[in-house]
Amino acid sequence: MRIILAPMEGLVDAPIRETLTKVGGIDRCVTEFIRVTHSMLPPRVFYKFAPELHNHSLTRVGTPVAVQLLGSDPEQMGWHGNRAAELGATQVDINFGCPAKTVNKHKGGCVLMREPELMHNIVAAVRKAVPEGVPVTAKMRLGYDDRSMGVACAQALEAAGAEEIVIHARSKVDGYKPPAYWEEIAKAREAVKCKVIANGEI
Template sequence: MQIYLAPMEGLLDHVLRDMLTRLGGVDLCVTEFVRVSGTLLPNKTFYRIAPELLHGSRTPSGVPVRVQLLGSDPVCMAENAAKLAALGPLGIDLNFGCPAKTVNRHRGGAVLLDEPETVHAIVAAVRSAVPAHLPVTAKMRLGYTDRSRKLECAQAIEAAGAAELVVHARTKTDGYRPPAYWEELPAIREAINIPLIANGEIWTVGDFQRCRTVSGCDDIMLGRGMVAAPGLARAAKGEGDASWSEVAPLLPLFWEKVEPEVLPKHRAGRLKQWLAYLRKIYPEADELFLRCRTLVDPAEVEQAVFPALDKQTAASHA
């Protein structure tokens, strides 16, 4: 059984990948997408999304990282994939699942699920452009507005040479609204001969187990559930959940590592974003979130959050 950490634009960047993989249980990460739109991207673009490329394409704790590309032009996608391949990723993933309106409007992400022939052309072009040893994989949803072409798309992806397929068990129209339709996945699994990884609405170990049972998939990709419960992958493997005393030390480290990545006015937002997920599981995170939810100035956030965090940690060790 393999557990993957999902790509989530605007949330699960390399800093949060670093934090979550420190707690164990994750076997593979996929980056947020690199947008390919008509030009050959400079190396710095790939390094910005995936600085792990500078370290063997692994997180600081050693978890392999695949880099995801998003675009609709097979030739341009292939050229950029070839350039990326020279930087040493441990795999290239292709995005056919992003539901964002701006992305879909420019023929990227989930909108391509109405065009299985285009999906095939993109995967085939990328596969032929990169070395044979490098895995080319894909992620899709059940469809754009409906599920009628899910098997066509999955088969197109396999036929074009993809090594694996992740399916987020909702359509673009479904967005992120519960439930995820795991019961749709067995038909896809039966229609292809490459590994199928299930994804969508897995927040607890119970969800994880039900998803495996209903979908018939051995391997699972975790997204928002892992952001809220950083020990979820570990717990799903029977290795014990993460206590707040394990999660708490990651917050000041996260705060430090976010600083060079964003403008000062956005730094507080990144911390509040993660705390908003953590508070679903940890009362201590709820306390910290309430202390800083109206603050923007980094110095005020530090004053409000980290002394309180120190008190929580001291109390837990008392």
């Protein structure tokens, strides 16, 4: 069993990752999301979100850190995944879980769960653009409007080449309210062969 520190924008930044991984018990961390829009971000943005890139993508005690991207344009996401890998990322993680209004309004995060085909195209583009040895992973919820999209979206991500899927066991509408619907994670897990990681109320 592995324990992965959930990404939290504005909270789980590099100093917190350093502090918590030093305490121990964490097998991997994820950066805050880097928002990909219409133009190529300069390396300094990647280094700002992921200073661990200067240290082989590891925190000081050696815990691996994945670079997290959020966006909806497959081509741009591919370019940014490639750039992250060029700068030293050892894992590229894609955010399909963010419920924030501004993000969703610009077709990023959880709203993409209404369109499994677009999720597929995003992950496929990143997979194609990132060197083979660098895993491409994704984090999603159970759906946007309700909890009915977990299986379809997990299958779309796997078909696109996602090596691992984290499932936050709530819909966008559920927000962060307890409970988390772990039984829905089981359904998605049975529908795919790739690794599935449970998230929510853990």
